[in-house]
Structure formats: structure tokens, C-alpha cells
Amino acid sequence: MESLIIENTNKTPKVFFNALSGKMELVGRSIPENSYQFYEPLLQWLDEYAKNPQEQTHFTFKLDYFNTSSSMYILGILKRLEKMHAEGKKVRVSWYYDSEDEDMLQTGEDFRQIVKIPIEMTELES
Amino acid sequence: MSVVDKYHQIIQKEKVLLAYKGCIDGDTVTYLMKLAEQNIASINEKLIIRKKVISILVEAVQNIVNYFAEESLDKSFENESFVILSMQNNQYEIYVGNYVSRHRMRALKKRIDNVNMMSPEDLQKVYLDILENPKVSITRGAGLGLIDMARRTQNKINYLFAEHDQDHVLFMMNINVARVKNVVLS
Numbered sequence: 001m002e003s004l005i006i007e008n009t010n011k012t013p014k015v016f017f018n019a020l021s022g023k024m025e026l027v028g029r030s031i032p033e034n035s036y037q038f039y040e041p042l043l044q045w046l047d048e049y050a051k052n053p054q055e056q057t058h059f060t061f062k063l064d065y066f067n068t069s070s071s072m073y074i075l076g077i078l079k080r081l082e083k084m085h086a087e088g089k090k091v092r093v094s095w096y097y098d099s100e101d102e103d104m105l106q107t108g109e110d111f112r113q114i115v116k117i118p119i120e121m122t123e124l125e126s
Numbered sequence: 127m128s129v130v131d132k133y134h135q136i137i138q139k140e141k142v143l144l145a146y147k148g149c150i151d152g153d154t155v156t157y158l159m160k161l162a163e164q165n166i167a168s169i170n171e172k173l174i175i176r177k178k179v180i181s182i183l184v185e186a187v188q189n190i191v192n193y194f195a196e197e198s199l200d201k202s203f204e205n206e207s208f209v210i211l212s213m214q215n216n217q218y219e220i221y222v223g224n225y226v227s228r229h230r231m232r233a234l235k236k237r238i239d240n241v242n243m244m245s246p247e248d249l250q251k252v253y254l255d256i257l258e259n260p261k262v263s264i265t266r267g268a269g270l271g272l273i274d275m276a277r278r279t280q281n282k283i284n285y286l287f288a289e290h291d292q293d294h295v296l297f298m299m300n301i302n303v304a305r306v307k308n309v310v311l312s
Contacts, residue, residue, distance in 0.1 A: 010156050031184045032161075033152045033191055043172055065181040067188060070259055097290040100174040103181070114258055 022054030030066035039073035046080045056090040082115045093119045144211040202222040223298040
């Protein structure tokens, strides 16, 4: 399976999904007008990956900020990771936030309440 | 007083950081965000507040883009949309406006009144509920935007509808972002 790599833009984060290592990253800001257009290929890629995932999958979110339509797709990503986890695969999720960014910390906590996978909250020095 | 003088005085007095009137599409949003970021940075605002103001501004402006994508009004109405960002009384003030149909006005009024009546705990609960079970089209934010703005700013959403004609009204909305952390008393 091919890896999925998309460079960041003014409105969309950098995507680095490595099928061979099981490491995936979303980095930057996510404020597209049409979140479906941006996130649907990511979700499709994850569905394909989930059919035959690596022994361990590590997903890193390092987002500056995102709009509410992105937040639904981020939850969609987490739901897919949750499913892999429920099927017995090792899944690690890291959620990074700037030390003073309470909004990003809160959002990470919100997702933690919704999905049943451990999400590690990691503070970045701002 | 000359016109230029008049405008300059308004900009100074109201501490306007950004003002735009015209059609708002995806590209406009990109430019507006870039200018807003630069202008907030130029007054040495803390990164964390900058991020908050920009993200709330994005949500407010994209509401307009999404509205015109959903309901097509005459182009002349789209050209009357506006956005203003100012910094007064230790808070950033975001004002947006756009024409809407009367039908939309009723739905908006109900939705904002509803959001304004909620306690911070209610907002948090409803936010999580909608996030998990979006009722409307997932592509368009499911009305989560207003709830998220109120939740994150801990402020009420002020709004006004100005009469225009039989079928249309001008919807104006204001939301403020405090420069210092709001203290929540427990």
C-alpha cells in the first residue's frame, strides 16, 4: 500500500501517512471551506490501511487550530483508530498542544471523552 | 472634514485592524486571515490569543461562505457581506454581516438565542453531542460553529437583523475575544 503524503497549505495541514512504518501525522492548521474534499481521501486511505495494519500504529496530531467542520473529520480519523484498537491492534495516539493553548488541550480532552482509545496529551513549549 | 479624515478618525477611534466589504469566497477567506494575522501580530499580541482570534474569525467568515453555498441569493446580495476586526477595551471584537432570506433569519435567531441561553456546561455537553451525532450535512459544520464560538470565547453572540426588503434582511453578528484569560469562578 502506498503512503499518503500531502504538503500543507494556508488552510490544510501536512499529511504524512506511512503505511510501512504505521506512523501517521497531521501537522498545521485545518480550516478548509470544504472539509469533505480534503478529509475524505484521508479516511479512505485509513479504511484501506485498517484491512491490514502494521503491528503498531502511531497517529500524531500536531495542529495549530482547526474549524468545526474539520473537527468532525478528525473524530472520523479517531473512530477508525478506535476500531483498529478494538480489533486487537496496537494503536497509539499523540495529541500535541502549545503549553498555553487551552483550546487545543480542551479539544484533545473532548475527543478523549468520545473515543475509547488512549490519547496521550503532550505539551509543546510555546 | 474631508472624507479621508472621517474614515481615518473612525479607524483610529475604533482601533480597526481589518475591514472588508464585498463578496467572500474561499480565496477571500485566505487573504483576510493572512491580513488579520499580520495586523494582530503587529501589535505584539501573544501567539495564543492570535490563534484564538483567527480561529473564531475563520468560523464566523466561513459561516457566510457556507450560507451562500447552501442558499443562492442574487449576486448583488453576496457583494454586501462584510467583516470587521477591531481591538477595544482589552478585547478583540469581530463583526460580520451578510444578507439572508427571511426564512433563514428565523432559523438563525432561534439558534443563536438558544446558544446564548446555555451555561458553559450546557454548551460543552451540546458541543460533544453534535460532534458525535451530526444531525445535518457533515460537509457544512452541522451548526457546531456557533456553539464552538460561544464555548471558546465564553461570551454571548450579539446579533441584529436590519430590514431590507420583503424577502431579505441584513444579518449582523458580533463576538468578542478577551485578551486576557476569562476567569471562571467555580
